[in-house]
Amino acid sequence: MATINFCPPLIYDEIRPNISLGVLSLAAVARNCGHQAHIRDINAICADPGQLREIENFAGYLLSDHPDIIGFSTVCNSYPAAIRMAIACKRLRPDVYALMGGPQASATAEETLRAYDEIDGIMVGECETALKSFLNEFEHGRNWGNVPNLVWRNCLQLIRNQQAPLVENLDSLPLPAYDLSPFSIADTGGIPIEAGRGCPHRCSYCSTSRFWNGRIRMKSAHKLLEQIKALSAEYKPNKVAFVSDNFTGSPDFCLEFCRAVKAGGVKFKWSASACVDALNSNLTGKMAEAGCQHLYVGIDTNTAKVYKIIGKRMLDQAFVIKNMANANKAGIECTASFIVGFPGENLSDIRETLKLLLDVMFTGDRINIAQLHILTPNSGTPIAQNNIHRLEFDGFPPEPVCRLSKKDEAMIRSHPDVFTSFYTIRNDELSKAFLLSLCLIIIHMQNFPDTTLLLWRQERMRFLDLLLSQAEHLENDNTNWFMQNKAETIAMIYKFLQQRILPQLDNSKKMRKLLRHEYIINSTAVRLEFEGALRSKSYGERKRGVL
Numbered sequence: 001m002a003t004i005n006f007c008p009p010l011i012y013d014e015i016r017p018n019i020s021l022g023v024l025s026l027a028a029v030a031r032n033c034g035h036q037a038h039i040r041d042i043n044a045i046c047a048d049p050g051q052l053r054e055i056e057n058f059a060g061y062l063l064s065d066h067p068d069i070i071g072f073s074t075v076c077n078s079y080p081a082a083i084r085m086a087i088a089c090k091r092l093r094p095d096v097y098a099l100m101g102g103p104q105a106s107a108t109a110e111e112t113l114r115a116y117d118e119i120d121g122i123m124v125g126e127c128e129t130a131l132k133s134f135l136n137e138f139e140h141g142r143n144w145g146n147v148p149n150l151v152w153r154n155c156l157q158l159i160r161n162q163q164a165p166l167v168e169n170l171d172s173l174p175l176p177a178y179d180l181s182p183f184s185i186a187d188t189g190g191i192p193i194e195a196g197r198g199c200p201h202r203c204s205y206c207s208t209s210r211f212w213n214g215r216i217r218m219k220s221a222h223k224l225l226e227q228i229k230a231l232s233a234e235y236k237p238n239k240v241a242f243v244s245d246n247f248t249g250s251p252d253f254c255l256e257f258c259r260a261v262k263a264g265g266v267k268f269k270w271s272a273s274a275c276v277d278a279l280n281s282n283l284t285g286k287m288a289e290a291g292c293q294h295l296y297v298g299i300d301t302n303t304a305k306v307y308k309i310i311g312k313r314m315l316d317q318a319f320v321i322k323n324m325a326n327a328n329k330a331g332i333e334c335t336a337s338f339i340v341g342f343p344g345e346n347l348s349d350i351r352e353t354l355k356l357l358l359d360v361m362f363t364g365d366r367i368n369i370a371q372l373h374i375l376t377p378n379s380g381t382p383i384a385q386n387n388i389h390r391l392e393f394d395g396f397p398p399e400p401v402c403r404l405s406k407k408d409e410a411m412i413r414s415h416p417d418v419f420t421s422f423y424t425i426r427n428d429e430l431s432k433a434f435l436l437s438l439c440l441i442i443i444h445m446q447n448f449p450d451t452t453l454l455l456w457r458q459e460r461m462r463f464l465d466l467l468l469s470q471a472e473h474l475e476n477d478n479t480n481w482f483m484q485n486k487a488e489t490i491a492m493i494y495k496f497l498q499q500r501i502l503p504q505l506d507n508s509k510k511m512r513k514l515l516r517h518e519y520i521i522n523s524t525a526v527r528l529e530f531e532g533a534l535r536s537k538s539y540g541e542r543k544r545g546v547l
């Protein structure tokens with residue numbers, strides 16, 4: 001019997017219930033084959049995010065119970081930390097096998113093994129089948145050439161073994177080992193259940209299609225209901241967060257699932273991810289009837305030029321707004337995700353994206369959350385490969401959620417091929433500081449939802465131009481707003497709205513009152529997350545009090 005300790009990816013922005021289904025699925029596989037599996041999740045034991053800067057200090061914890069193998073699950077933004085942890089573990093216990101898997105290690109397996117001798121092997125792609133074989137070889141013979149999906153060193157040579165076929169029927173996978181998670185499932189607010197893997201699209205910036213071999217596979221409606229019933233009985237919350245790349249990627253599956261929920265008479269609330277083009281009134285109506293409350297919707301952009309760069313069919317702006325309104329009318333709130341920073345994107349493209357973003361926030365009776373991200377060129381994606389010579393790194397991550405230490409920074413600079421996603425693609429017209437400032441304004445402006453709505457409805461393009469000019473202003477400001485705390489940033493947005501926008505309006509008395517009111521709510525409860533209590537009431541309810 002082998003013992004394997006799994007380490008989930010670090011979540012930086014806050015230490016929260018973090019259920020990493022990938023490692024729980026593998027832990028279930030290991031246990032079913034008679035091995036011992038533990039989850040060693042630093043997210044669960046680290047009370048102060050500042051401690052993550054010296055991540056090496058956690059090596060003793062990761063190695064507790066004396067495992068034979070330490071298995072790191074990796075995503076792009078915590079990859080330097082994962083590698084540092086692996087190195088620290090090897091220094092403490094040179095005999096432990098340091099194994100890595102997950103999207104980031106899979107995309108950079110050879111590059112990582114070449115750069116870091118301490119990593120013994122990387123298992124790429126879907127690993128339930130491969131892990132069984134690895135654990136078997138670990139016990140009997142260690143002929144690593146027999147283990148599918150493994151990239152490993154044979155003397156000094158790197159060997160990439162063939163990959164096992166994808167699991168044909170996801171229903172056949174064991175239930176993830178939820179019982180091993182150090183987080184209480186009851187605290188998650190929604191039991192995370194994997195609904196499927198893959199997506200029918202192939203967006204040029206996304207690592208998914210390569211990772212799951214360009215296929216979409218969903219569990220059957222029957223299996224999902226069976227798992228929901230079992231998990232709800234055990235863990236109580238009657239909300240489910242479906243985990244998959246694109247829950248609506250197969251509309252047939254989606255309709256079948258909604259039918260099965262209705263026929264089964266099961267009542268639970270759920271959230272999922274979706275593509276905006278699928279959200280017709282029939283589907284959204286059925287999803288809402290089946291209990292869907294929230295959708296995470298990728299919209300990305302709003303110009304033909306950028307759609308072409310992404311490799312997606314251009315969607316008409318009116319169609320996107322109509323589909324978002326369909327979801328809202330059915331009673332589903334949405335988080336809509338947009339991206340800026342594509343190669344060749346210019347200010348006028350960004351203006352179009354922001355126009356759509358603001359329209360989407362206020363489509364119907366409900367308020368939607370809008371996210372604006374800077375493009376991260378993930379390793380191995382077409383967009384990263386085609387722009388390899390335009391990648392730049394300025395010492396800051398492209399998202400505020402991950403704070404880099406000096407050690408991380410040095411690693412990223414030394415190995416751009418391993419840590420590509422920390423780089424941005426040079427844009428001759430728009431600086432990264434400008435794009436970051438814009439993202440920051442859009443994120444935090446949403447703490448003033450009613451003021452923003454009024455400004456957008458009354459002023460439209462004048463408001464948009466002021467937003468863009470404020471981003472330019474911050475671009476040239478020496479304060480690093482991404483390093484400020486949330487209260488300081490909200491105060492900055494308040495000042496911007498109060499001092500730069502309202503004085504330009506003819507009749508701003510009502511707006512001033514509203515802005516002040518929202519600022520007070522924020523100051524007493526800044527700490528609320530966007531998706532928290534501030535937005536828990538339907539927008540319609542609040543709007544009636546305002547307009």
Ligand code: B12
Binds near residue numbers: 012072208379399
């Ligand atoms: C749910 C989810 C989240 C949740 C995380 C919840 C959680 N604790 O896991 C939230 C919303 C918080 C989130 C945040 C982010 N996410 Co996310 N997320 C996903 C999503 C949709 C599902 C993850 C999942 O559970 N998959 C199901 C499991 C079964 O698959 P898996 O984890 O890949 O595990 C399999 C293999 O990878 C492998 N494996 C995994 N770990 C290990 C470890 C070992 C030792 C071995 C051998 C094998 C192995 O075996 C598993 C079974 O086959 C994926 C897309 C996807 N379909 O996977 C994106 C995805 C992982 N996210 C991604 C990104 C970019 C992010 C963010 C950086 C976004 C941002 N800008 O902030 C943050 C990073 C947060 C963090 N540090 O973890 C990217 C990662 C790309 C990359 N190259 O690294 C993905 C792939 C989406 C995409 N298409 O680009 N995310």
Ligand code: SF4
Binds near residue numbers: 200203206246
């Ligand atoms: S639709 Fe979403 S999950 Fe599918 S390829 Fe595009 S970005 Fe990735």
